[in-house]
Amino acid sequence: MSVMKKSNQFIALPIISIADGAEVGHVKSLVVNPKQGTVDFLTVEHGDWQISVRAIPFKKIVGVGEFAVMIEDSTSIFDLTEIPIANELVQKKISVVGAKVIDRKGQLIGETTEFFIDDDNGAILGVELSSPSKKMVLAADQLITFGRDLLVVKEEAQLNFLDREELLLNDSIQDEMEATNEDVVINHVIEKQLALLTGRTTTKDIFERDGKLLFPNGTTLEIEDVRKAQEKGPAVLAELSMNVVG
Template identity: 45%
Template sequence: MKKSAEIKGLPIISIGDGSEIGKVKSLVVNPEKGSIDFLTIEHEVSVKAIPFKKVVGIGEFAVTVETESAVIDLNEIPIANQLVNKKIRINETRVMTRKGQLIGEITEYYVDEENGLILGMDLRSNQGDAYLEAKHVLTFGKDIIVVQEDAMNHYKKSATEAREDVMVEEVKEESAPSQLENIRKEQDSLLIGKKVTKDIYDPTGSVIIHKDTVLEEVHVEVARLAGPSVFVELSMNVE
């Protein structure tokens, strides 16, 4: 389960040739299915996207696809273009019951990274924060999300408490932090001792690791703290 904010801005990496083909610009909602069907890509010329079914994985630092051929031009796929033009957003959208009672506004939503289904949403209301499962949604609209009349009976007062029930994978990571630490150590071991083949810049344009630097643990940590795209850039430019 991933927050939408954790997906936006991630570099998109082609596994086939190990190159970055863009960054995630937005998540395209299919209101009928209650799912994310496409990820749009930041592109200078035209609007491009990747069908969610073509996504291999969504990790901490990148979205991966098999090859660059996974990228499509929206003008060539009518259904994709239609969904983008519907401009369905979830964050900052008001939530109303079937009988017209306004119950709050969505501040974040969660996606199943395996199939793109929207699993639930964080709700802000006058009575506090809550987590609402997507199965209680009747309509994902452009201006309003309509939910079942008894939806308020099915969410918890605390979004954090709700996530402990529905975000099983995150709970496992929290209860076993050593597992995440082992993954990071393995990533570091693949980089430490390698030589950087080009200057590595942070998001502000400053060089943080110079060309020909032999990487030490501190260099890898600096790149990690600079953000996912910087870490991926470093990973792709060592020998």
């Protein structure tokens, strides 16, 4: 299950190569993709690399713990010259922390003091911001634009502040649960179709959408036949369901 981490929990963490059983550097900074609202790379600090800048794609990270970032081996670390998109993102210098937060009507809301990351995929789940009166948390669905010095949010953002950061992960978990429930429903429907059609006999030729014969009249359907019909799409499956007996 995904774990939410603050951006500052990554900084200076040792990077450990599992294959080598050795430390291969420390996390220097997080590279934000402003279009996707994700952390796409971690830049790496190492005493032997004085000139080149190196980075780890977030998707290459095996895990992020309290004491280290784990990667499979040192081949997960790339020179920025090898990854043009990483170099481009670094040059954008998107710094979420310290950015002024304004809504799309130009109203100044506050300044970001932290942001929160899904350690499974690098998605930015939300930001913490401060105003003269208090600190607040804003979920990612209220964010419009990540700029170098500004964070633009929806006009109604001030009506959707959260009391605490933990609620960001609750929303993420809810999304995962809803997706899982949808999968359960779909699987139930598929299994029900298999049970209803297996062993029954077609009363006419059944064709695919492109006109190719799928089952000739009189075919007694095996379970693999029904699965094949399911793969051809709902229109073919409906035609089959209406033209069987037994």
